[in-house]
Amino acid sequence: MTTKLSALRRDPQARLGLVFAGSVLAMALLGPAIAPQSPLALVGPTYGLPGDPGALLGYDYLGRDVLSRLLAGGRSVLWMSFAASAIALALGAVIGIAAGLSKRWIDHAVVWGTDVLLAFPDLILVLLVVSMLGREPWLIVLTVAVSFVPGVIRLARGVTLGVVSQEYVEAARLMGYPWWRVVLLEILPNIATPLLVHLGIMLTWAVGVLSGLSFLGYGVAPPAADWGLMINENRAGLMIQPWAVLAPVAMIGLFALGTNLLAESISRAGSRIGVRRGVKSRARTQMRGKKRRQRENQA
Amino acid sequence: MSVVPFVNALLQVRDLSVAIEDGPEIVGEVSFSVLPGEIVGVVGESGCGKTSIATALLGDSRAGAVISGGSVFLDGRDILALTEAERQKVRGAVISHVAQDPALALNPMRRIGSLLAEVLRVHLPDLGKPAREARIAEAAADVGLPATREFLRRFPHQLSGGQQQRVLLALAVLLRPRLIVLDEPTTALDVTTQARVLATLRDLCRTRGIGAVYVSHDLAVVRELVDRVVVLYAGHIVESGGRDQIFESPAHPYTRGLLDAVPDIAGRHAVRPIRGHAPALQDRPDGCRFAPRCALASASCAQRPGLRETGRDFGDRRLVACHHPIRDRRDDTPIASRLISAAAVQPLAVLEGVSASYGDSQVLFDVGLELPKGYCTALVGESGSGKTTFSRALVGAVEDVEGTFDYDGRRVRLSGERDIDLRRRIQYIFQNPFRALNPRQTVGQILRTAALHFFPIRSADADREVAEVLERVALAPELARRYPRDLSGGERQRVAIARALICKPELLICDEITSALDVSVQAAIIDLLRQLQRESGLTILFVTHDLGVVRAVADFVAVLQHGRIVEHGPADRLLDRPEHPYTRAPIADSPRLRATAG
Numbered sequence: 057m058t059t060k061l062s063a064l065r066r067d068p069q070a071r072l073g074l075v076f077a078g079s080v081l082a083m084a085l086l087g088p089a090i091a092p093q094s095p096l097a098l099v100g101p102t103y104g105l106p107g108d109p110g111a112l113l114g115y116d117y118l119g120r121d122v123l124s125r126l127l128a129g130g131r132s133v134l135w136m137s138f139a140a141s142a143i144a145l146a147l148g149a150v151i152g153i154a155a156g157l158s159k160r161w162i163d164h165a166v167v168w169g170t171d172v173l174l175a176f177p178d179l180i181l182v183l184l185v186v187s188m189l190g191r192e193p194w195l196i197v198l199t200v201a202v203s204f205v206p207g208v209i210r211l212a213r214g215v216t217l218g219v220v221s222q223e224y225v226e227a228a229r230l231m232g233y234p235w236w237r238v239v240l241l242e243i244l245p246n247i248a249t250p251l252l253v254h255l256g257i258m259l260t261w262a263v264g265v266l267s268g269l270s271f272l273g274y275g276v277a278p279p280a281a282d283w284g285l286m287i288n289e290n291r292a293g294l295m296i297q298p299w300a301v302l303a304p305v306a307m308i309g310l311f312a313l314g315t316n317l318l319a320e321s322i323s324r325a326g327s328r329i330g331v332r333r334g335v336k337s338r339a340r341t342q343m344r345g346k347k348r349r350q351r352e353n354q355a
Numbered sequence: 356m357s358v359v360p361f362v363n364a365l366l367q368v369r370d371l372s373v374a375i376e377d378g379p380e381i382v383g384e385v386s387f388s389v390l391p392g393e394i395v396g397v398v399g400e401s402g403c404g405k406t407s408i409a410t411a412l413l414g415d416s417r418a419g420a421v422i423s424g425g426s427v428f429l430d431g432r433d434i435l436a437l438t439e440a441e442r443q444k445v446r447g448a449v450i451s452h453v454a455q456d457p458a459l460a461l462n463p464m465r466r467i468g469s470l471l472a473e474v475l476r477v478h479l480p481d482l483g484k485p486a487r488e489a490r491i492a493e494a495a496a497d498v499g500l501p502a503t504r505e506f507l508r509r510f511p512h513q514l515s516g517g518q519q520q521r522v523l524l525a526l527a528v529l530l531r532p533r534l535i536v537l538d539e540p541t542t543a544l545d546v547t548t549q550a551r552v553l554a555t556l557r558d559l560c561r562t563r564g565i566g567a568v569y570v571s572h573d574l575a576v577v578r579e580l581v582d583r584v585v586v587l588y589a590g591h592i593v594e595s596g597g598r599d600q601i602f603e604s605p606a607h608p609y610t611r612g613l614l615d616a617v618p619d620i621a622g623r624h625a626v627r628p629i630r631g632h633a634p635a636l637q638d639r640p641d642g643c644r645f646a647p648r649c650a651l652a653s654a655s656c657a658q659r660p661g662l663r664e665t666g667r668d669f670g671d672r673r674l675v676a677c678h679h680p681i682r683d684r685r686d687d688t689p690i691a692s693r694l695i696s697a698a699a700v701q702p703l704a705v706l707e708g709v710s711a712s713y714g715d716s717q718v719l720f721d722v723g724l725e726l727p728k729g730y731c732t733a734l735v736g737e738s739g740s741g742k743t744t745f746s747r748a749l750v751g752a753v754e755d756v757e758g759t760f761d762y763d764g765r766r767v768r769l770s771g772e773r774d775i776d777l778r779r780r781i782q783y784i785f786q787n788p789f790r791a792l793n794p795r796q797t798v799g800q801i802l803r804t805a806a807l808h809f810f811p812i813r814s815a816d817a818d819r820e821v822a823e824v825l826e827r828v829a830l831a832p833e834l835a836r837r838y839p840r841d842l843s844g845g846e847r848q849r850v851a852i853a854r855a856l857i858c859k860p861e862l863l864i865c866d867e868i869t870s871a872l873d874v875s876v877q878a879a880i881i882d883l884l885r886q887l888q889r890e891s892g893l894t895i896l897f898v899t900h901d902l903g904v905v906r907a908v909a910d911f912v913a914v915l916q917h918g919r920i921v922e923h924g925p926a927d928r929l930l931d932r933p934e935h936p937y938t939r940a941p942i943a944d945s946p947r948l949r950a951t952a953g
Contacts, residue, residue, distance in 0.1 A: 094822075223785040223786075223787060223791040224790065224792055224793040226752065226785075227783070227785065227851075227854070228793075229752075230750050230751075230752060230778065230783055231772070231778060231808060231858075232775050232778040232806070232807060232808070233808060241793070241796070241804070242793055245795035246793070246794065248793055250916055254376045295532075352901045
């Protein structure tokens with residue numbers, strides 16, 4: 057584990073991802089405390105341009121301070137996306153591992169079920185549930201999580217099948233170790249990396265889905281501050297006061313990029329584990345170096 | 356080190372070196388030559404640079420590697436100095452290559468006939484269709500394939516492994532090249548098919564005067580086939596000379612060690628491992644590369660020994676790179692097999708009427724076998740004969756199985772749940788050491804878990820048990836803190852054996868446990884098993900397809916064919932005087948390391 061963490065720390069891409077995602081996260085968490093104005097107070101002209109010393113990003117369609125709304129509007133989307141991804145990961149991993157370990161027909165049934173669910177578009181499902189049952193945050197979180205679960209199941213099942221066929225799992229079974237021990241000690245540590253990577257990707261998706269919901273008017277109810285909602289509210293004045301739209305877009309984009317970069321570098325650090333740094337991988341690295349030099353020379 | 360060229364040599368390799376781009380050398384200062392009609396064996400363990408040399412002879416190198424120096428003269432032309440276009444003309448026409456795994460080397464979507472015709476169409480575009488067909492028929496006849504229209508319309512997957520390898524050979528001889536480079540062409544074949552392919556190859560070289568470079572790790576095959584041998588270790592030639600000289604009185608300690616390490620079907624000899632393992636590419640020592648593993652190493656070995664001539668008989672040059680070449684003949688006295696007295700043989704496990712199937716296909720048919728207490732029984736058979744299924748049935752890992760199993764006087768069910776005591780007493784060791792250990796647990800954790808599972812002991816006692824068992828399998832106690840990825844293949848297999856031993860088993864089932872390892876490491880594992888058997892009277896069921904290993908470890912042998920036991924008896928009797936025709940063929944076809952011992 058330590059070698060992996062240190063490899064991750066040395067990876068410039070992981071650092072960049074951490075900085076991006078971390079700064080957005082920090083802003084969303086600390087933002088409400090340092091916001092210069094109340095996010096709901098009408099303090100300036102409608103679509104007022106930045107220029108006032110008090111309003112770095114100008115004012116929105118009702119004359120509220122965009123910076124303050126931006127600082128206050130991240131919490132909901134971030135906690136909801138984290139919660140949704142974590143629930144989906146836990147639920148999907150349990151079902152997926154169980155499917156990978158169980159008899160053939162149960163496994164097939166689970167796979168068919170996930171296929172049916174995957175065929176149904178995420179956003180439509182969430183919209184359907186929200187418009188039927190209401191827009192409570194916990195309900196939205198749960199619905200988003202449910203829409204993500206099939207993907208996690210498929211992934212967890214696939215990697216579990218790969219690990220179960222390994223002889224160390226069979227050795228543990230032949231020894232007569234209890235099943236929970238086989239799952240916790242032999243299987244889970246060996247499928248953790250792809251699942252972690254998937255968590256990062258799901259975070260990105262969740263931020264997208266949740267912002268999309270707010271934009272469509274099914275997420276956080278106005279007048280509360282929320283990045284997706286801010287985009288929707290202010291899009292009519294995009295030509296007059298672009299900052300009111302661009303600022304929340306930038307935050308969502310930055311967070312998505314950060315988590316994505318992190319997920320990718322985790323997967324790369326993970327795949328390096330178990331590979332001996334021998335002739336082949338070194339040769340490959342050097343090949344890459346050579347190709348890069350060639351490209352640079354051509355450029 | 357320059358080599359006086361043979362005037363009439365077909366291939367002359369001079370100071371060839373292949374390196375990782377801006378990195379360490381893979382092979383260096385390789386010089387040898389091949390005469391027309393001669394087969395030269397290039398021998399070495401995995402990672403010594405055999406394949407790099409084989410591809411360099413055709414002027415090619417693997418991705419990331421470059422040919423960094425030297426010359427390859429073929430018929431007086433330096434292949435390495437040619438342009439890529441010229442080289443492509445030479446390949447196939449003058450020098451050709453036969454790859455290791457025929458299943459991977461043939462395009463699965465092309466018919467055999469079109470594969471063969473393509474070579475002719477590219478190299479000899481002027482040839483008309485009838486002439487092409489005549490050439491294909493000729494090449495097919497050369498390698499013993501039917502050239503019927505029906506056969507040429509087949510796809511590679513419709514052929515057997517031996518036929519696929521013959522197709523590769525036919526592709527190689529189609530343009531009547533002067534030299535063929537063969538890179539372990541028979542590793543994927545069973546012994547009988549291997550013997551036929553080798554005989555074909557030998558005839559081709561003799562009758563057509565084709566030279567061949569045969570790259571292999573299998574010393575027995577090399578002895579049967581080649582005229583001269585080049586022995587590689589860690590990228591350098593350590594010894595070269597005529598076949599008989601090398602096999603009878605090897606001068607380099609490594610060659611000698613390698614020969615001592617190979618178990619031989621021809622007779623039971625002490626199998627002596629070489630200590631340590633071959634250095635990784637970046638850790639190769641500056642001086643003599645074998646010095647860290649050599650029993651004769653002295654201060655002078657810090658200096659790299661050059662390849663020197665040590666003697667010449669019958670015109671064969673004999674070169675050795677060693678400061679302390681050994682001059683006497685190889686000590687090769689067979690050791691006596693263990694005497695088996697009928698009174699002492701008591702069965703630990705008796706199986707009767709074992710039938711097993713996977714789904715609709717039945718794998719085992721009414722198999723009966725006794726495992727005598729304290730002896731090693733080898734279960735032999737080709738792939739698909741059901742030997743792994745049988746051994747897995749013993750540990751209760753096969754679901755669909757019938758039959759009776761009496762273990763140490765009590766009746767045990769073959770399928771279904773087993774009590775913890777029985778699970779402890781019968782231990783199973785897997786074939787592939789790279790997959791048998793959890794990569795996320797340290798060696799210590801793996802062993803402790805097993806000890807704590809079977810015995811009501813405290814954690815501190817478990818640690819002591821771990822240290823003890825590591826000592827028994829000759830591993831350093833520090834290894835307990837390492838992860839499996841830090842260990843070599845041989846070390847991992849020792850850990851797997853240690854995991855079985857820490858349970859204090861009575862019956863050890865070893866499923867091809869040496870087949871993934873190099874010869875010198877295999878010898879160490881065989882040595883360890885024998886020693887364990889002597890010390891603690893373990894009963895062992897050793898599953899293998901390698902008859903040489905059988906000779907080295909087994910007291911009894913059972914031969915399995917298509918799920919039925921066709922012959923069973925003491926190892927020496929069965930290997931020297933096999934009765935069943937199915938047993939006789941592979942025993943006769945197995946390449947031998949020594950002139951047959953009766």
